[in-house]
Amino acid sequence: MRGTRAVRAAWAVAVAALVLVSLPGVAFGQAAPLRIVDATPDLAAGTITIAGSGFGTRPFVTLDLVPLNVQLALDQRVIAAAPLGMMPAGRYLLTVTRGERPGDTASVDLQVGSVSAAATPSPSTGSAAASSRAADAPPASAAPLVSPMPAPGDVAARVGDRTITLAELDREWQRTDPSGYLAASRELYDARRRLLTDMVNSELLAREAASRRVTVDALLAEELPKRSVPLPDNALTTLYQSMGDRTRGASLEQLRPALREWLARKVEPDLARMTYLEELTKVSTNADILLLSPRVEVEHRADDPTLGPASAPVELVLFGDFQSPAYARQAATLGRVRDMFGTRIRIVFKPFPVNDPASLAAAEAAACANAQGKFWPFHDTLLGAAGALDDARFQKVASEAGLDRPGFARCVEGHEMRDRVTSALDEARRYDIPAPGSILVNGRLAPEAPAFLPTFEYFKRLVEEELARQAREGRR
Incomplete structure (x- = not known):
């Protein structure tokens, strides 16, 4: 009997130990948090030596989100390769992670390209006040003063009795x-x-x-x-x-x-x-920024694909390439944007196929669909279907979008819309459009979308800012 009790007691102790080890809150059952104590960049070697603890055997290292090649991985030291000599001087976010659990990730701000090239560890959430102080700090040295910029009426040149003003220039x-x-x-x-x-x-x-x-x-x-x-x-x-x-x-x-x-x-x-x-x-405070960005007079053609009334107070001109991920994300949100703003916005599509010949072929096919009044069904179906941008896919999409297949095939095979697409490319270059996915808001180039901002929120911000600007101008 005593032997049986002893065996049961030992078994209970063993089970309890196993349970305790498995509990996440028990210190000896949980890995110590990953810590970065120091990080030193070596510009000559093109490496960053990271000291700390808890790195594990396969740490994942990034510098401003770009993954780095890890050359050495020890629990207390990591060496990662980085093209430091090619990087502009500044502070970069160095992050080391070993997993997805709390305590598996740590970051430091790494100074590259200065005399004091040391890392400054800080909490994961950062200090908003410290960030604000850094942003508001005056420059270390002021640039030499230059003459004020000339006014449009100032004289730029004289030739005999003729005066050439800056405005003429x-x-x-x-x-x-x-x-x-x-x-x-x-x-x-x-x-x-x-x-x-x-x-x-x-x-x-x-x-x-x-x-x-x-x-x-x-x-x-x-x-x-x-x-x-x-x-x-x-x-x-x-x-x-x-x-x-x-x-x-x-x-x-x-x-x-x-x-x-x-x-x-x-x-x-x-x-x-x-x-x-x-x-x-x-x-x-009643504060308005009245400085306006340069505005272009957008050419409106009768065959431009559009959504929304011509009387809308906000016109969004989208420059699209069917191979551009940025444009594809924009196109996927147009329905929600129109649902929110209704008749207050007008969307205009301009082809901007700059990636490769497949982009050009897709733009021509979309223009052929537009000639039949089916641009948007073809546009949405093509962007929503996976596969190469080739004739077989165009024909399949045309069928799904309800086009006249023989007429569409003749248009595509005969390159009947090549001149139309080429003309649109020339138009985009006149507007100095930088890339597919660029947007003109009432003729003004929209700022690049912040990387973290969902596309719908980006559109929402663009439209609301333009409506607010118009409201301010209406009050003056």
């Missing part, structure tokens, strides 16, 4: 090189807009801080954490898709911890700051 530039003039104008606008936005934001924060009798840093430290919200998983997916070849073949699951770190450290604090500044703009 600009008109001639527009006539002889419209895309070059537009590119220079947009570059100047972008620089001015960035600086103007910083100036307006600084003024808003200074006024609000003064009204509360606190410093700007104290104001941000109090207000930004209230507005910092973790972005949803679809932001991870959108950010991953925007990386393109920069993923270096890594899957979404492999990059997920690094993507989450990037959003938490880089994006969410900035969004909290933007949200607060928008609130100050609307509530605390």
